[in-house]
Amino acid sequence: MNHRIDPADFACSLLAGQLADAWLDYHHKANLTSSGQYVTTIRSFLKFTDSHLAAAGLDPGQARLDGGDIDLTEVIYQWEKDLLAHAKPTSGRPNAMAGSLLTLIGHRADRDAKVPERLRRRAAGPATFRGGTNEPLDEFANHERLALRDAAMADVRALEKRLSIGQALLAEGEDPRTGGWRPLPNLVWAARHGVLQMPDLRAHLPAHYKWWPAPLKELLVDPVYMARFRGKYGLMTTVSGLLFPNELDLQSFRILLLLAMGDATSEEVHDLALSDLEFSDEGVRVLQTKLRASRVRPHLHGNDGPQESDRPLDEYEAPGETAYPGTGNWDVPGLLRRLIAVNELTREAFACDPWLFTAVEATANRSGIRAGRALFRRPGRSFTDWIATHPDLEGEPVKISLPHDIRRVRKTSKTTRVAALGGTLTDLAGDDHHIEVFRGHYAHGTTAHVLAGRAVNRAQRMVFNKIQPGKPVLITEGAEALLSESAAAQELGISTEQGVALQQGELDMGVVNCRDPRDSPHTAKGRFCHVAPAMCMICPNAVVFTSQLPRLLMLDDHIQHMRKVLPPPAWKAAWGVQSAALQEVFSECAEQLPEARKQIEDGKYRLDLPLGMRTEYDR
Structure with a gap:
C-alpha cells in the first residue's frame, strides 16, 4: 500500500x-x-x-x-x-x-x-477517553421507560406551543432594518428571513440586558421559551427557537419513535428522509434502510396508537390557563406528521436536505444560525443532556440508569413486546429477527432473564406439584396377613386384588412394594415405573413390609458409602431425601433392626436391582 x-x-x-x-x-x-x-x-x-x-x-x-x-x-x-x-x-x-x-x-x-x-x-500519558466496549446493553426498567415517554410527550407539546407563539409573533413582525431591532416580532421576522446575526444585535441593543425592552428580558426568563443562555447570544438562540426546533427539541421525537417503532433501529429512524414516508388513510408506509445489514425494507404502521385526550397540566401550564391540546396523535403516523409539521418552516427558510431530523443551531463562531441534520452528539445536545433538563420532585435530574445510550430505548421497546407476549423464544423473536439474532442481542436483557426464570419456575412447580415427596407406608408382619381383607385394603387405600398381589410379592420393586407400578408420579400414566427402586423411598405408592428391612438396611449402607465418595452438595441432591426417609422407617421399627442386620450377615438377602442400576449401586 x-x-x-x-x-x-x-x-x-x-x-x-x-x-x-x-x-x-x-x-x-x-x-x-x-x-x-x-x-x-x-x-x-x-x-x-x-x-x-x-x-x-x-x-x-x-x-x-x-x-x-x-x-x-x-x-x-x-x-x-x-x-x-x-x-x-x-x-x-x-x-x-x-x-x-x-x-x-x-x-x-x-x-x-x-x-x-x-x-x-x-x-x-494515555488517551483522554477510554476505548469502546463490547458489553451488551441492557434495556431501561419499566419505570424509566414511562418516565422517558412522559417527559418526551410533554416536551413535544411544549415545542408545539412555543412554535405556535412564534408563528403569531412572525405575523406581527417586519424587517428590523427598517422597523427597529428592539420589538420582539421584528427579531422573529429576522430569524425567519435569515438576517438575525450577532453583529446586528450588538450594534442595535444595549450592552446589558437590564436596559432591554421588557418583552426581550422576559424572553430569557419565561420557561415557555426554553432559554438556555443569557445575553445577546441567548437572545438569538431563543428567538430562533420560537420558529425552529433545535437538536434537544428533536430528542423527544427520537425517543417516542424508537419506543413506538419496535422493528426499527436508532440509525434507521435517524436516517429517515421525507422521501421514505408514504402516508395513506391506513397509516404510513416507512422505507427503512439498515446500512449494517445492507437491507432496505418497507413497513406499514397503522393508525392504532394512543390519541390526544384529557390529561393533567404539564410544567409550563398554569392551573387557570387552557391546556395546550397538541397537534396530533402519539402513534407512528401521528408522531411523523407532528415531526414534519414542526420542521416545515425550517425547510422553507433554509436550503437543506430533507432529513426528518433537521435542527437549527448557532454557527460554530456563534455569529448566526444555520440548519443541518441533527447528530445528537454536540455538547449540550446529547441524550444525557436531554435527560438532565427534566428534574424530579427534588429538583434533581430524573434518575435514569447509566449508560444513557439511545440504543437502550430500542431494546426497551423490544423487551416491552417480550413482556407482553411472554411466550417461547420463537414468539419473542417476532417477525423481524431470526431466533439466533434475538438470542444474541436481546435475550441477555433483564426482562428476558426474568421471563425465562418465571418459565423455569413454572415448569418446576408443575413437576413438584406432581412429584411431591411421599412417605412410604410401613406394614407390620401382623397387618400383612390382613391385606386380602376388604376393610384392611380400604384403610390402606388399595383394592382387595392389590392387597392379594402385595401378599404374594407380585408388586415387589426390589427394595419395597408398590401399590400400582403403572400409576407412578415419576412416569407417564399407564407406563411402568422406570425409576424404581432408586426413588421408592420418596414415593407415596411405596409399601414397606418388615420382612424387607434387611434390603433397606443394605440400601442405607450403600447410601452412607456414597456419602464418603460424593461431594456433600452432590450427595445431598442425589440421596439426601432417601436417607431421611429410611431413617424415619428405621425409627419406627428399631426393635426389629438387630434381627434384620443378623440376616444380612448370614447372607440370606442381597440387593435385587435392575442391571442398569448395578453400576451406580456397586461402585
Missing part, C-alpha cells in the same frame, strides 16, 4: 512536516508492516488543527512540535473531544487514534530536546 502526506495540503504545514517525519522514522525503527492508522490519524489531527486555530484567531502556520506560542497540548485535547463527538458510543476509534498520535509525538520527543515539557508529558 502507498501512503502519502503532503504538508502543503494543510495550513499548519510545519506541523504536518514534523509529524510526517516522525511517522516515517517510527515506521522504519519499529519495522511496521502497515501505517494506515498513523496516516489517517495525522490527517485527522492536521485538518482539525487548521480549523480549530483559525476559529480561535490564531495562525495555524505557527503550530509546531518543537515549541512556539501555540499550546499543542490543548489542541490535542480538543481534537480528542471532537473525535468522541463524531464516533458511535461504543467505538474504540477515538481512543486508538489518540494513542497513535501520542506515540508519534513521544517518538519525536525522545529524539528532539526542543519538544516542550508540557507536550512531552502529554505524549507520555
Whole structure:
C-alpha cells in the first residue's frame, strides 16, 4: 500500500512536516508492516488543527512540535473531544487514534530536546477517553421507560406551543432594518428571513440586558421559551427557537419513535428522509434502510396508537390557563406528521436536505444560525443532556440508569413486546429477527432473564406439584396377613386384588412394594415405573413390609458409602431425601433392626436391582 502526506495540503504545514517525519522514522525503527492508522490519524489531527486555530484567531502556520506560542497540548485535547463527538458510543476509534498520535509525538520527543515539557508529558500519558466496549446493553426498567415517554410527550407539546407563539409573533413582525431591532416580532421576522446575526444585535441593543425592552428580558426568563443562555447570544438562540426546533427539541421525537417503532433501529429512524414516508388513510408506509445489514425494507404502521385526550397540566401550564391540546396523535403516523409539521418552516427558510431530523443551531463562531441534520452528539445536545433538563420532585435530574445510550430505548421497546407476549423464544423473536439474532442481542436483557426464570419456575412447580415427596407406608408382619381383607385394603387405600398381589410379592420393586407400578408420579400414566427402586423411598405408592428391612438396611449402607465418595452438595441432591426417609422407617421399627442386620450377615438377602442400576449401586 502507498501512503502519502503532503504538508502543503494543510495550513499548519510545519506541523504536518514534523509529524510526517516522525511517522516515517517510527515506521522504519519499529519495522511496521502497515501505517494506515498513523496516516489517517495525522490527517485527522492536521485538518482539525487548521480549523480549530483559525476559529480561535490564531495562525495555524505557527503550530509546531518543537515549541512556539501555540499550546499543542490543548489542541490535542480538543481534537480528542471532537473525535468522541463524531464516533458511535461504543467505538474504540477515538481512543486508538489518540494513542497513535501520542506515540508519534513521544517518538519525536525522545529524539528532539526542543519538544516542550508540557507536550512531552502529554505524549507520555494515555488517551483522554477510554476505548469502546463490547458489553451488551441492557434495556431501561419499566419505570424509566414511562418516565422517558412522559417527559418526551410533554416536551413535544411544549415545542408545539412555543412554535405556535412564534408563528403569531412572525405575523406581527417586519424587517428590523427598517422597523427597529428592539420589538420582539421584528427579531422573529429576522430569524425567519435569515438576517438575525450577532453583529446586528450588538450594534442595535444595549450592552446589558437590564436596559432591554421588557418583552426581550422576559424572553430569557419565561420557561415557555426554553432559554438556555443569557445575553445577546441567548437572545438569538431563543428567538430562533420560537420558529425552529433545535437538536434537544428533536430528542423527544427520537425517543417516542424508537419506543413506538419496535422493528426499527436508532440509525434507521435517524436516517429517515421525507422521501421514505408514504402516508395513506391506513397509516404510513416507512422505507427503512439498515446500512449494517445492507437491507432496505418497507413497513406499514397503522393508525392504532394512543390519541390526544384529557390529561393533567404539564410544567409550563398554569392551573387557570387552557391546556395546550397538541397537534396530533402519539402513534407512528401521528408522531411523523407532528415531526414534519414542526420542521416545515425550517425547510422553507433554509436550503437543506430533507432529513426528518433537521435542527437549527448557532454557527460554530456563534455569529448566526444555520440548519443541518441533527447528530445528537454536540455538547449540550446529547441524550444525557436531554435527560438532565427534566428534574424530579427534588429538583434533581430524573434518575435514569447509566449508560444513557439511545440504543437502550430500542431494546426497551423490544423487551416491552417480550413482556407482553411472554411466550417461547420463537414468539419473542417476532417477525423481524431470526431466533439466533434475538438470542444474541436481546435475550441477555433483564426482562428476558426474568421471563425465562418465571418459565423455569413454572415448569418446576408443575413437576413438584406432581412429584411431591411421599412417605412410604410401613406394614407390620401382623397387618400383612390382613391385606386380602376388604376393610384392611380400604384403610390402606388399595383394592382387595392389590392387597392379594402385595401378599404374594407380585408388586415387589426390589427394595419395597408398590401399590400400582403403572400409576407412578415419576412416569407417564399407564407406563411402568422406570425409576424404581432408586426413588421408592420418596414415593407415596411405596409399601414397606418388615420382612424387607434387611434390603433397606443394605440400601442405607450403600447410601452412607456414597456419602464418603460424593461431594456433600452432590450427595445431598442425589440421596439426601432417601436417607431421611429410611431413617424415619428405621425409627419406627428399631426393635426389629438387630434381627434384620443378623440376616444380612448370614447372607440370606442381597440387593435385587435392575442391571442398569448395578453400576451406580456397586461402585
